[in-house]
Amino acid sequence: MAVDTTTIFQHGTLGLLVPGLYDGTITAGELLTHGDTGIGTLNGLYGEVIILDGHAYQAREDGQIREIAADETLPFASVHFEKPDASADLTPMSQADFEAQMLKDYQLQNMFAAIRVDGTFKKIHTRVAPRQQRPYKTLVQATATQPEFKGEHVTGTIIGYYAPHLFQGATVGGYHLHFLSADHQLGGHLLGFEIDQATVKVQRFADFKVHLPIDNTAYLQEQFDNQEIDSAINKAER
Amino acid sequence: MAVDTTTIFQHGTLGLLVPGLYDGTITAGELLTHGDTGIGTLNGLYGEVIILDGHAYQAREDGQIREIAADETLPFASVHFEKPDASADLTPMSQADFEAQMLKDYQLQNMFAAIRVDGTFKKIHTRVAPRQQRPYKTLVQATATQPEFKGEHVTGTIIGYYAPHLFQGATVGGYHLHFLSADHQLGGHLLGFEIDQATVKVQRFADFKVHLPIDNTAYLQEQFDNQEIDSAINKAER
Numbered sequence: 001m002a003v004d005t006t007t008i009f010q011h012g013t014l015g016l017l018v019p020g021l022y023d024g025t026i027t028a029g030e031l032l033t034h035g036d037t038g039i040g041t042l043n044g045l046y047g048e049v050i051i052l053d054g055h056a057y058q059a060r061e062d063g064q065i066r067e068i069a070a071d072e073t074l075p076f077a078s079v080h081f082e083k084p085d086a087s088a089d090l091t092p093m094s095q096a097d098f099e100a101q102m103l104k105d106y107q108l109q110n111m112f113a114a115i116r117v118d119g120t121f122k123k124i125h126t127r128v129a130p131r132q133q134r135p136y137k138t139l140v141q142a143t144a145t146q147p148e149f150k151g152e153h154v155t156g157t158i159i160g161y162y163a164p165h166l167f168q169g170a171t172v173g174g175y176h177l178h179f180l181s182a183d184h185q186l187g188g189h190l191l192g193f194e195i196d197q198a199t200v201k202v203q204r205f206a207d208f209k210v211h212l213p214i215d216n217t218a219y220l221q222e223q224f225d226n227q228e229i230d231s232a233i234n235k236a237e238r
Numbered sequence: 239m240a241v242d243t244t245t246i247f248q249h250g251t252l253g254l255l256v257p258g259l260y261d262g263t264i265t266a267g268e269l270l271t272h273g274d275t276g277i278g279t280l281n282g283l284y285g286e287v288i289i290l291d292g293h294a295y296q297a298r299e300d301g302q303i304r305e306i307a308a309d310e311t312l313p314f315a316s317v318h319f320e321k322p323d324a325s326a327d328l329t330p331m332s333q334a335d336f337e338a339q340m341l342k343d344y345q346l347q348n349m350f351a352a353i354r355v356d357g358t359f360k361k362i363h364t365r366v367a368p369r370q371q372r373p374y375k376t377l378v379q380a381t382a383t384q385p386e387f388k389g390e391h392v393t394g395t396i397i398g399y400y401a402p403h404l405f406q407g408a409t410v411g412g413y414h415l416h417f418l419s420a421d422h423q424l425g426g427h428l429l430g431f432e433i434d435q436a437t438v439k440v441q442r443f444a445d446f447k448v449h450l451p452i453d454n455t456a457y458l459q460e461q462f463d464n465q466e467i468d469s470a471i472n473k474a475e476r
Binding site: 164166169207208209211212214224226229 | 253405407408443446457458462467
């Protein structure tokens with residue numbers, strides 16, 4: 001079967017994590033039928049998910065990284081089938097310079113794009129969301145105290161997305177990047193990085209498909225607040 | 239080929255109409271490969287589009303209604319392949335009661351759904367966006383003076399969507415309904431209605447797919463403002 005390389009498939013919304021709808025509503029096995037590359041979180045907001053080359057990994061709050069089994073579930077994830085339409089070699093640069101350069105070079109502003117950076121990094125700074133127990137805290141509460149991890153001279157891969165700011169709430173407007181080191185010793189949601197030598201691959205998408213958990217009663221009944229979601233994403237996901 | 243009846247396909251965003259990006263970026267012919275039912279507007283914000291049973295119609299500001307040719311283009315449209323999952327007979331009721339009842343009976347709040355109402359209406363009140371010339375005015379300016387049409391004891395069809403408010407901007411959060419009378423003498427964007435006797439068909443969707451005009455330079459370069467888009471949709475699309 002030919003896979004669709006022009007669509008980002010997203011299960012759930014970033015917005016549903018905000019009030020604490022952390023129950024997994026798609027299996028990793030099903031998710032991987034929609035893409036071989038991406039990011040997400042597991043049932044219970046348990047860690048950070050990094051999907052590369054068809055394998056889904058969990059970075060846990062204890063610093064461990066392991067491959068996710070097909071029957072584990074996720075409340076939120078974005079995936080795509082990798083087929084970059086551009087790539088470039090990068091010289092040493094800061095995160096801010098990198099993000100500004102990608103926006104400019106690839107005119108990302110109003111577009112969905114996957115960003116993958118393979119190489120060596122002078123600095124990597126990640127956080128990992130800690131597993132939640134019911135009754136679930138809100139996303140801002142749950143991520144108020146979370147382990148952070150730092151590495152220097154790390155070889156690995158940044159993977160994630162750029163989304164138009166219009167889609168803030170449905171997803172993260174702007175960049176949403178995760179990291180996994182080549183030796184699987186460091187990973188998580190990226191808070192900061194500094195590139196040494198790397199290659200960036202950019203894949204631009206005409207299509208963004210959101211799949212909602214419409215069989216989940218808690219989701220259907222939640223009273224969402226757009227302002228609260230916007231504010232919470234800016235606090236918890238930047 | 240089996241058609242996908244679980245996805246709403248949307249070309250463009252409501253947000254891109256707000257600053258005045260009215261150039262058509264998809265042909266009606268291509269649009270109809272993604273659905274046989276839906277709503278939209280034509281190149282130049284020229285009128286209101288109503289798509290029923292695989293035919294796309296334009297309600298024009300002069301009150302005329304005609305079928306759209308395959309090579310005409312649209313800046314924004316939402317379509318789906320019709321396969322309702324619920325239907326109900328409706329007794330006389332106001333728009334407000336209808337909208338509240340649909341929300342409650344079908345738990346629409348956080349879901350995408352297509353709403354089709356066939357029957358007789360005590361009152362129908364529509365507006366039709368007037369064709370714009372370059373340089374394009376903003377959506378609020380363009381719709382500040384627009385013809386409105388009213389009918390009593392009209393037989394026809396309401397077609398449109400309910401979308402979660404989280405997706406305001408990408409589309410219209412809440413209800414977005416158009417109307418076409420059976421005799422094709424009255425149509426447009428619905429401002430108000432009162433049901434006499436009708437049947438409603440509801441089709442709920444797990445998937446919402448947005449297709450962006452990423453080959454359109456004006457779209458790529460536009461500096462969108464989420465607050466302005468939200469406010470403009472509330473003014474121009476309610």
